[in-house]
Amino acid sequence: MGSSGGGGRSGGGGGGGANSSERAGDGFDGGGRGEGTTTYYAYNSYGAGVNATTGGSATPNAIANTGGGGGGGSYWAANGGWGSGSGAGGSGIVIVRYDQL
Numbered sequence: 001m002g003s004s005g006g007g008g009r010s011g012g013g014g015g016g017g018a019n020s021s022e023r024a025g026d027g028f029d030g031g032g033r034g035e036g037t038t039t040y041y042a043y044n045s046y047g048a049g050v051n052a053t054t055g056g057s058a059t060p061n062a063i064a065n066t067g068g069g070g071g072g073g074s075y076w077a078a079n080g081g082w083g084s085g086s087g088a089g090g091s092g093i094v095i096v097r098y099d100q101l
Contacts, residue, residue, distance in 0.1 A: 030066025
């Protein structure tokens with residue numbers, strides 16, 4: 001009998017954007033964070049990188065090659081936050097499964 005090769009993890013969704021009284025969502029597994037204050041970031045903190053807890057992006061743009069969704073926009077852009085609207089989704093990858101004999 002052969003064993004199945006290949007595998008991988010699909011990208012997570014992006015976080016929703018915030019309003020003045022609610023937090024934005026954090027992106028998970030490659031997804032972008034929402035604009036505004038999240039559990040892990042202030043409304044004006046958008047440094048490059050991956051959050052070690054969520055595996056999501058520190059910006060509303062999803063991480064490349066994860067297939068993750070972009071984060072939602074909000075009115076925080078006019079208050080010194082992210083100025084580019086909603087985040088872009090991450091490019092996907094192709095996984096080929098095959099039987100190993």
